[in-house]
Amino acid sequence: MFHILVADDDKNTRKYLRAVLEADGYTVSDAKDGEEALEVMDKEVIDLVILDVMMPVMDGYEFTKCLREADNELPILMISAKQMPEDKKRGFRAGTDDYMTKPIDDEEMLLRIKALLRRSKIANEHKIVIDDVTLDYDSFTVNRNDETQILPQKEFLLLYKLLSYPGKIFTRIQLMDEIWGCDTGTGWETLTVHIARLRKRFEGWDEFEIQSVRGLGYRAVKKS
Numbered sequence: 001m002f003h004i005l006v007a008d009d010d011k012n013t014r015k016y017l018r019a020v021l022e023a024d025g026y027t028v029s030d031a032k033d034g035e036e037a038l039e040v041m042d043k044e045v046i047d048l049v050i051l052d053v054m055m056p057v058m059d060g061y062e063f064t065k066c067l068r069e070a071d072n073e074l075p076i077l078m079i080s081a082k083q084m085p086e087d088k089k090r091g092f093r094a095g096t097d098d099y100m101t102k103p104i105d106d107e108e109m110l111l112r113i114k115a116l117l118r119r120s121k122i123a124n125e126h127k128i129v130i131d132d133v134t135l136d137y138d139s140f141t142v143n144r145n146d147e148t149q150i151l152p153q154k155e156f157l158l159l160y161k162l163l164s165y166p167g168k169i170f171t172r173i174q175l176m177d178e179i180w181g182c183d184t185g186t187g188w189e190t191l192t193v194h195i196a197r198l199r200k201r202f203e204g205w206d207e208f209e210i211q212s213v214r215g216l217g218y219r220a221v222k223k224s
Contacts, residue, residue, distance in 0.1 A: 002117060003045060003178065006030040007037040007063065008052035008079075017050060020106050026113075027178055034058030038066070044174060045165055046074060048116060050109075053080035053091065061094045068095035075116040079104055128163050130222055133207045135160055142202075149201060154179055158194055162210060162220035171217040 004026045006017045014030040021028045029044055031037035033055040040046070053060040064076055076096045080087065083101045091099045097119075098112055126137030134143045140156040142149045151159070157179050162170065170178075172191055180190070195218060199210055210220050 002047040003027040003029065004113070005037055005040055005044070005046045005049045007032075007034060007049060007055065007060070009033055009055045010052070013052070020110070024110050032056075034060065034063030034066070037063060045161075045168065045170070048075040048077065048113060048120075050077050050079060050113075051096070053078055053082055053087070060096075061090060064091070064094040064096050073120070075120045077109075077112060077116060079109075128160065130163065130207045133205070135163060144205070144207070151201075155194055155198055155201075158191075159198055159210075159220070162218065163208060166208070166220055166222050169213050169216050169219045175217065 004021055006014050006021070006028060007030070008014050008017070009032050011032075014032075018028045018030060029040050029046070031040050034051075035058040037049065037051075038058075051060045051063060055063075058066075060078055060080070064078070067074060067076070076098075078091045078096045078099045079102060080091075080099070081102045082088075088099045097116055100109060100112065128135040132144050135141075135156075136143065137156075137160060140151050140153060142151060142156075142159070158175065161175070161178055172188060175191055176188075195210060195212075202208070206223055208220055208222050210218055212218055
């Protein structure tokens, strides 16, 4: 479940892109300018940014340059009404990975997003490998040598998210939003139960463990 940040000063554009992306299975956050986008990135783990060029406070060029100067290689797709070659060149000089001009074709945008995720190795064929352990996103399985465990969807997505960023602390709110989304009937106890089930499943495994961080949330760490 990849998390995409949409930064655009037009509310209707943000709403439309959110609908298109969520329909294709992505988790989406949004921001009205580059400065707000940076604030979102401080709180959320983002896999790719869709970025408008002309925004107040901090425009797309400045946002991209800021990330690249900080050695942040997060995939960026600029989408802009500015169609002149020099505008595109300026975007690539700032560090964007791709550039589309408005009006955009939804299907083409989704294909470009998949290509960017693949090239950035975030997708990595939807697999995470830790020594002898392989998490396969497409089958919701965890394999170790000759042992295969098929996990319920939510358990797998939770483990996959944690192991995608080993050592990173995820707050309970982040995990609830990422895995359960807008399911208002889900409470904190559901996350606690799922964490307990994962710990029980992989009790004694030497490759990784899920740790509680008091007052903050959870993180997965590689043990080997």
